Amino acid sequence: MQSFAALLCAVLTTVTYVSASSFFRMPLTKLASPSSYLAGLPDADRARAAFLKNFASGSPATVPASNLAYVQYTTSVGVGSPPTYYNLVVDTGSSNTFVGTGTKYVQTSTSIFTGEDVNVTYGTGYFSGFEYLDQVMLAPGFVITNQSIGDALSYADFEGVDGIVGVGPVILTEGTLSPSTNELIPTVMNNALSQGLITEEVLGVSFAPATSYNDTNGALTYGGIDSSLYTGEITYTPVTPTYPAGYYWGINITDATYGSAVTVIPTSTAGIVDTGTTLVLLADDFFESYLRAIPGAKIDPSTGLMTVPATSVSEIQTLNFTIDGTIFSMDAAAQLIPIDQNTAWGLSKNKQYGVVSYLGTNSGEGLDFIIGQKFMEKYYAVFDADSNRVGLAYTEHTFTTYTP
Template identity: 70%
Template sequence: MPSLAALLPLVALATASQAFVTLPLNPVTGREGAYLKGLPDADRARVKLLKSRASSGPTTVPATNLAYVQYTTSVGVGSPATYYNLVVDTGSSNTFVGTGTKYVRTSTSVPTGQDVNVTYGSGYFSGVEYLDQVTLAPGFVIKDQSIGDALSWADFPGVDGIVGVGPADLTVGTLTPDVDATIPTVMDNALKQGLIEQEILGVSFAPATTYSDTNGALTYGGIDSSLYEGEITYTPLTTTYPAAYYWGINITDSTYGTTPVFTDSTAGIVDTGTTQILLADDYFDNYIAGIPGAYMDNTTGLLVVPSSSVAGIQPLNFTIGGTSFALDAAAQLIPEDQNIAWGGSAGVQYGVVGNLGSLSGEGLDFIVGQKFMERYYAIFDTLNSRVGFALTNHTFSTYSA
């Protein structure tokens, strides 16, 4: 057999003497009978696959209400992917794993040479940053997504980390030594890589009936019309700081029944990572003044509603984008069979509305948290700098202790 060195001059000569080489296609033999049967169906299946691979339309994935207090979704990292149960957080923007299931490095894991440290309201994580392949849904694979490998952390029980879908500016200052770097979020990279056509996140939550209830959904790249009812009300992002650092909006006014809670437009944030609905302390005082005998329980940090006042609970109303969004009694009260999970006592009626721990006028006077989004579909629209809300089939329900 001629050596490779001997063949190279011949190849070069052939290349120089003609622009291309024509090779004959020999007919396939050995097939008889109806061997083309089913080919039309196979062709249609191939078209469907090709479309799905090239699709940049909205993709909806399930989300789980874990322990009544937070929503998680399954996210794959690496190739082959290891799947992690990550908290869905619109109030932060770093994505990280390792607080439960450890980060498994594969051929797609590339160290960035950066350390990472993020502090949250009641916890933190620190570790090292990687670029890796991230799978949000079958066929929805983001390449070179920056993620953290948590080496130390506090207060992430039962979860493996966070998928951060807040504004990317929140990542500034989280890396070392490149403290001025901005880390693109999974939504940013999904748009850049053509996986979605619009940087929109649709969020569907619902009241949980069990400790771990997969009753929610996330839609990457758009909204899912099957998850809401009627029209969507949009409101622009606020320009008031510090709410403007987050998914911040203005609420024009609020009432409890007919009693004013606040009457001037005020700024706050919409945050999937906050469980309760929180009001500035003076607004909260106005709210509980309308509920006879209501008080804050220092042990749980929850509002206590006397049993004699439960039947008289009035709607808590917020005017957003010119539309009134009401929370009925069921939306304001914690079912008593969840009391133990909240650290409460049996037979006591607790509420989901709480106080911020600061007075109004500081630029972040409320948090529209998970308990609000369990009643209203939420849309986080980066391109148009707005947040939307719509009714669902569980906006209003009959309260049951």
């Protein structure tokens, strides 16, 4: 989970039921951000990357998520009967679901204590507490029974959110319970499938660039995909067998170039697709090739982000990733933070910053990149546990014009 201090509470939107043969359609919402929200963000992304590398020893329903201050998505989840609603971080890089870091866990008649302690460490944060079984409502009419829920009694770096809904592979829950340390905890996706709420263990993710602080602009689809949220065909690629990326939603990138002449990733390498990471992180040697290709670009030591001179902004070339034979490009708009967002991110007002940064380790360690939120704001993503694959598709936001 991306651990950012000072997360804001999410603004919820209404739910519309479509039909039993379709799905619940609920949009994503952008929120206003505090003045120093960026503090520690790149380091938190890199800490998350280091942790991920070391960790591994019926009908679809579309629900809303809220982009908090441009850097994190949450979704509203009801727990208990009657439900208490929690704003939970949407995390494909972890698999435990828990509440209590903001709004406290409210026990009702559906709450069953399992007798287990639960403890999960993330990149720069953690939670520990008690494990319960409870009723979980992802949308009206979409209710999971006996879902494992952690009650966070102790935690760090979850200010402004109420916890996490973990939608990573179930293996990531191993070792998080005590005394049953070898027990796996079924995720919300596992239980939705086993209880007949969905017929496919597939998660569709539609993010989008922010156009305002409160921008309703995307969706999460449990149990399938929404063809109205992407264009063309979905390119699927198998989850990589490379350790440790293969413990997550890991894929291979065949190669990557900056423009047509600069090689950034020379050969096939493994990394992960992760909603819980804000930036796009490249192994340090890959990133150095990218950085050198942009005249005057450098790392700002005060933020950990790349800065680009104004004279170079108009010359930004596309960053092209080849995945299973298809090129997925980040144009200038995808690579740069709009200057009018700088204040919200806690950045210097007139500098141009980028969203591509370094991982913190060189390539060759089995997790050489992380495709995070800023990439997924340009592409539709599919996490398909049934076929053990990840899908990506173009959207209406893939290519846009950048205005500094």
